[in-house]
Amino acid sequence: xxxxxxxxxAYLDDVLDPGDKDELAQxxxxxxxxxxxxxxxxxxxxxxxxxxxxVIGTGMALDPNTVAEYLDNVLxxxxxxxxxxxxxxxxxxxxxxxxxHHVLTMxxxxxxxxxxxxRQRMYGIPxxxxxxxxxxxxxxxxxxxxxxxxxxxxxxxxxxxxHQVTAPIEIPEYLRTGAWWQSRGALAALxxxxxxxxxxxxxxxxxxxxxxxxxxxALTVENAEGAGAKPQAEAVGNDVGxxxxxxxxxxxxxxxxxxxxxxxxxxxxxxxPDRYEVVDGTKAAPAATGDxxxxxxxxxxxxxxxxxxxxxxxxxxxxxxxxAPAETGAVVDGAAGSAAGETPQEQATTEPEVGPxxxxxxxxxxxxxxxxxxxxxxxxxxxxxxxxxxxxxIEPRSAVVAGERLLALPEFRPxxxxxxxxxxDLSGGTLVLMATGDETQGAGLPASGAxxxxxxxxxxxxxxINISNGESWVRLTxxxxxxxxxxxxxxxxxxxxxxxxxxxxxxxxxxxxVVARLFAPDGGVKWQDAAGEKSVDAPSTWTIENGATSEVxxxxxxxxxxxxxxxxQLSEQRFGAPLVESTLVSDRPVGTQLLELFQGSSRKExxxxxxxxxxxxxxxxxxxxxxxxxxxxxTWKAHIEALRGAMGLSxxxxxxxxxxxxxxxxxxxxxxxxxxxxxxxxxxxxxxxxQWKAGxxxxxxDWLEEDSLDYRVLAVHDLAEITGKRLMSNPAxxxxxxxxxxxxWRRRLQSGELRPLEE
Numbered sequence: 001x002x003x004x005x006x007x008x009x010a011y012l013d014d015v016l017d018p019g020d021k022d023e024l025a026q027x028x029x030x031x032x033x034x035x036x037x038x039x040x041x042x043x044x045x046x047x048x049x050x051x052x053x054x055v056i057g058t059g060m061a062l063d064p065n066t067v068a069e070y071l072d073n074v075l076x077x078x079x080x081x082x083x084x085x086x087x088x089x090x091x092x093x094x095x096x097x098x099x100x101h102h103v104l105t106m107x108x109x110x111x112x113x114x115x116x117x118x119r120q121r122m123y124g125i126p127x128x129x130x131x132x133x134x135x136x137x138x139x140x141x142x143x144x145x146x147x148x149x150x151x152x153x154x155x156x157x158x159x160x161x162x163h164q165v166t167a168p169i170e171i172p173e174y175l176r177t178g179a180w181w182q183s184r185g186a187l188a189a190l191x192x193x194x195x196x197x198x199x200x201x202x203x204x205x206x207x208x209x210x211x212x213x214x215x216x217x218a219l220t221v222e223n224a225e226g227a228g229a230k231p232q233a234e235a236v237g238n239d240v241g242x243x244x245x246x247x248x249x250x251x252x253x254x255x256x257x258x259x260x261x262x263x264x265x266x267x268x269x270x271x272x273p274d275r276y277e278v279v280d281g282t283k284a285a286p287a288a289t290g291d292x293x294x295x296x297x298x299x300x301x302x303x304x305x306x307x308x309x310x311x312x313x314x315x316x317x318x319x320x321x322x323x324a325p326a327e328t329g330a331v332v333d334g335a336a337g338s339a340a341g342e343t344p345q346e347q348a349t350t351e352p353e354v355g356p357x358x359x360x361x362x363x364x365x366x367x368x369x370x371x372x373x374x375x376x377x378x379x380x381x382x383x384x385x386x387x388x389x390x391x392x393x394i395e396p397r398s399a400v401v402a403g404e405r406l407l408a409l410p411e412f413r414p415x416x417x418x419x420x421x422x423x424x425d426l427s428g429g430t431l432v433l434m435a436t437g438d439e440t441q442g443a444g445l446p447a448s449g450a451x452x453x454x455x456x457x458x459x460x461x462x463x464x465i466n467i468s469n470g471e472s473w474v475r476l477t478x479x480x481x482x483x484x485x486x487x488x489x490x491x492x493x494x495x496x497x498x499x500x501x502x503x504x505x506x507x508x509x510x511x512x513x514v515v516a517r518l519f520a521p522d523g524g525v526k527w528q529d530a531a532g533e534k535s536v537d538a539p540s541t542w543t544i545e546n547g548a549t550s551e552v553x554x555x556x557x558x559x560x561x562x563x564x565x566x567x568x569q570l571s572e573q574r575f576g577a578p579l580v581e582s583t584l585v586s587d588r589p590v591g592t593q594l595l596e597l598f599q600g601s602s603r604k605e606x607x608x609x610x611x612x613x614x615x616x617x618x619x620x621x622x623x624x625x626x627x628x629x630x631x632x633x634x635t636w637k638a639h640i641e642a643l644r645g646a647m648g649l650s651x652x653x654x655x656x657x658x659x660x661x662x663x664x665x666x667x668x669x670x671x672x673x674x675x676x677x678x679x680x681x682x683x684x685x686x687x688x689x690x691q692w693k694a695g696x697x698x699x700x701x702d703w704l705e706e707d708s709l710d711y712r713v714l715a716v717h718d719l720a721e722i723t724g725k726r727l728m729s730n731p732a733x734x735x736x737x738x739x740x741x742x743x744x745w746r747r748r749l750q751s752g753e754l755r756p757l758e759e
Contacts, residue, residue, distance in 0.1 A: 003027045003034060005084045006073070009098055012041060013105040032726045037088070039730045040634065044095035045102070047631075051092055051603075071101055089570040091604065091634070368401035371434055371453045372418035380581055381414035381426070382407040382590055382617070390589035391617045404434045408460070409613045410642075411577040413565040418453045421468025422487065427561055429616060429642075430460025437475045442482025444530040448475060457497040457516075459649060463562055464493045466524075479514030480547040483529035491524030494562040499648035501641075503721070504681030508655055512648030516544040521558035576609035591619040598622040608635040615639075615646045618653075620660035627710035630732035636713050644677060665710075672703070676714035685722055685756050692756070693749060697722065701745045704728060704738065712738070719745070724757045 001007060001020045010016050011024045028034040044050060053062055069075040070083050087094040374381055376396020383394050384405040391407060400406070400416055408414050408426035416424040426432065437452030455462065456477035466472045466487035474485045478497055485493060496519075499512040518527075518541065525536040531549050534542075541555040560566055567573055579601070584593050594617065598610040611622040611632070626632040626639055647654040657677070661670035686695045700722075703715040712731035720726045727748075728741035748754040 003031070005087060005097070006070070008034070008037065008041070009101040012038065012098070013102055015105055032720070032729075035726065035729045039733070040091070041094060041098050043633075043730070044091045045098055047091075047095070050095055053092060053096060067097055067100055070097065071104060086570065091571075368403055369436060369450055370399045370401050370419065371436070372400045372416045372424070374398050374400055375415045375417060377415075378578075378581055379412045379414045380409050380584060381412075381416075382409065388589065390591060392588075393584050393586040393590060395586050400434055402434055402436050402439070405431065406434065407431050407616060409580070409616060411565070411573050411609060412581070417467075418474075420451065420453055420472050420474070421466060421470075422453070422472045422474055423465040423467050424455070425463040425465070427461035427463070428565060429612075430462060431458040431616070432456060432460075432462065433458065433477075437473075440475050440477060440482060442475075442477075442484075442530065444532075445475075445482065445484055445528065448473070448484075457495055459497050459499050459645065461494065461496045461561055464495070466491050478516040478544055481516070481529055481544050481549070483527060486526040486528075488524035490522075492521055492562065493525050494519040494521070494558065496559075496561075499645055501644045501648060501679070502681075503679035504684050506654070506678055507647045508651050508658065511651060513546060518542055518544070519555060519558055519562060521555070521562060571605040572609040575603060575605040579603075579606050580609060580613065591617045594619060595621065598625075604631050604634075608632055608638075611635075611639060612642050615642050618656060620646075620657055621664060624660065624664045624710070627713050628708065630709065633730070633732060637717065640677070640714070640717055644679075647677065665708075669708070669711075673710060673714060676700075676703075676718050679718060680722060682756065689752050689755070692754070697749055697754065701742060701749065704731075704742050704745065722756050723754055725754070 001016075001023055003024060007016075007020075007024060008028075011021060011028070014021075016024065028038060053064070066075065066079075066083060070080065075083065087097050374394050374396065376398075381394045382391045384390075384407070385392050394406075400418075406414075406416075406426065408428055408430045410428040412428050414426050416426070418424055433456040435454040435456065436450040437448030437454050438450050440454040440456075452473050452475055454475040454477065464474060464485065464487060466489055469489060471489070472487045474487070476483050476485055476495065478495065487493060496517045498515045498517075500515050502512060505512070520536045520540050523537040523539060527534045527536065527542075529549055534552055536552055539555045539558070540552045542552045543550045565573075580594075580597065583597055584590060591614065594610050594614045598607055598614065601607055601610070607622070607626065607629070611626040612635075614620065614622040620643070623639055623643055627636065632639070643657065647657050658670060658674050661673050664670075665673060680696050684696055686692050686697075692698075697719070700715045700719050703711045706712060706715075709732055712728070716726065716728050716731050727744050728738065730737070733741075745754065
């Protein structure tokens with residue numbers, strides 16, 4: 001008998017023949033996955049807070065008819081695999097299928113035992129309900145008593161109609177709305193507001209309406225003589241002298257700049273001045289005139305200005321005439337400074353003043369070079385802000401510049417169009433550094449310019465597709481290897497960079513080795529590194545490990561992740577990714593938003609995806625909490641692998657992981673958990689049975705008895721890696737079940753049956 005989900009449900013509900021049951025039990029014991037699925041199925045049926053699919057839905061995952069057809073064994077064979085895959089990846093659908101199978105087994109296998117009196121009672125409920133619905137209407141009160149007495153005694157149940165008395169509706173006092181003008185407090189507040197507003201308005205300029213001195217707006221000789229006023233110079237002096245001047249530290253009207261193109265007269269200058277305008281005590285631009293007769297009544301050129309004029313004109317408004325256009329950073333010497341008798345040393349220390357005719361050119365620092373554009377869509381791409389020290393989301397249609405660090409979160413596939421005509425796809429869980437070819441140099445490579453994009457793949461997967469009409473050039477950095485890639489038209493290159501996990505290696509001391517795998521599914525790729533140049537004209541693959549490039553080998557077909565984003569957890573992609581995409585905003589650190597989403601969400605799929613995503617942005621608290629959450633059991637292995645990958649990025653990243661463990665669990669527990677995360681090699685485990693019984697295996701079995709769930713999760717994971725056996729399939733099980741598993745582990749260790757896989 002084959003081991004499928006349907007036969008597994010039949011095994012759990014004990015509806016198989018004895019022979020088939022024994023055969024299936026042996027297959028379950030020999031399969032770690034099947035054993036985990038048995039415990040997971042039972043656990044999902046017992047969880048009270050687990051949600052359920054909608055009653056009315058469409059699609060294979062939501063249509064209840066699909067479950068019925070599957071349990072009745074009438075579902076088309078080509079759909080059985082898809083439905084079972086949905087159940088295996090979603091606890092909600094697995095619980096639905098298992099619970100329905102269990103209910104059908106109980107109903108069809110054991111007829112219901114109903115008490116005869118209860119059966120008769122249920123049969124009589126419809127008739128009794130109909131009798132109660134009949135309502136007898138009483139006659140008028142004036143009717144004879146004999147008429148009512150003639151009614152049969154066995155009449156239907158009388159239900160008199162009660163008199164309906166309409167009671168007045170009382171509105172509570174706190175719900176009643178009163179007129180605001182009936183409140184004395186409201187009227188007083190309104191009066192104060194109106195008084196303050198009137199005072200401010202009067203103080204800001206209304207005083208001129210009630211006898212204030214009007215400002216001189218445009219005083220010329222023509223309108224002054226026409227009105228019988230004084231000559232311009234005298235009038236200006238009187239008006240300026242009477243204007244109120246602001247104090248040195250107080251607020252006042254800002255000085256009005258001179259009109260561009262007209263220089264103010266210098267002291268001692270023989271040039272006749274033009275007419276001026278004074279606005280609110282400030283000397284404005286000279287008014288040009290061509291009437292020579294009108295200027296005869298103005299102030300002579302050699303006449304000294306009145307004291308009121310000097311006090312009214314701010315020093316900032318008096319600028320010396322410019323003798324030559326000023327260059328950038330040059331000192332412009334004015335005639336006024338020389339006429340006043342300034343020494344050359346004083347002129348050198350004086351702040352340069354630029355006249356209105358001077359041409360000032362400022363050097364604007366060049367910004368980062370744009371390398372492409374992020375297309376956006378229903379996906380997420382992050383960039384690292386060095387000043388804030390945090391990751392932020394990038395808005396769609398944003399420019400990608402040199403020097404940026406870009407991160408694609410798990411279950412997302414952002415796309416970037418480079419200016420060179422190359423389409424760059426980032427698979428989920430990928431970190432790249434963007435640069436230019438002239439900034440990235442490699443041995444044996446030709447010199448390149450800033451127009452050549454350079455991409456350093458720190459870890460993850462990228463896909464390069466040339467969408468231009470000609471050949472495109474990209475410079476890649478993969479660990480210690482720097483290479484040039486030339487893509488023909490429509491050529492594709494897939495790059496996968498892995499920071500390999502080495503059991504027993506502490507990444508804080510020794511960095512993890514970098515392994516890069518490259519795939520050219522259609523050929524059309526030229527590869528050049530320090531070892532030389534290679535032309536790939538057919539579907540091929542090659543590897544780079546420790547800086548050494550292997551030979552190009554033929555490939556039967558491209559990996560799945562080149563054409564589409566691989567599905568790690570279908571439930572995370574369907575339910576978790578849309579929520580993460582719609583929640584993250586670009587003006588707040590992503591780490592803070594992920595932590596809030598992890599703490600505020602109750603869905604297992606969302607918490608699992610957020611925990612995995614948090615590892616990539618340097619936030620390890622959700623991961624540590626996930627190892628102590630029994631509802632995250634299905635994703636514990638993925639969390640451990642993701643965290644080991646984060647530890648292998650660099651010694652600094654490994655230190656961050658250890659510090660997060662210390663902050664969350666304390667120094668002693670952090671040392672134990674970090675040791676299990678690093679894993680164990682053959683030398684640490686031991687080579688002889690005596691070393692096995694007293695070494696790492698014995699310590700891991702002891703940690704299975706710890707009260708903290710994260711201890712047990714990591715211990716079970718390491719024991720399975722070392723021995724290939726999984727004798728405690730559910731670290732979150734009951735204490736009695738765990739004690740039985742621990743005794744089994746110890747018995748096998750003492751008998752010599754439990755040994756490493758390498759032995």
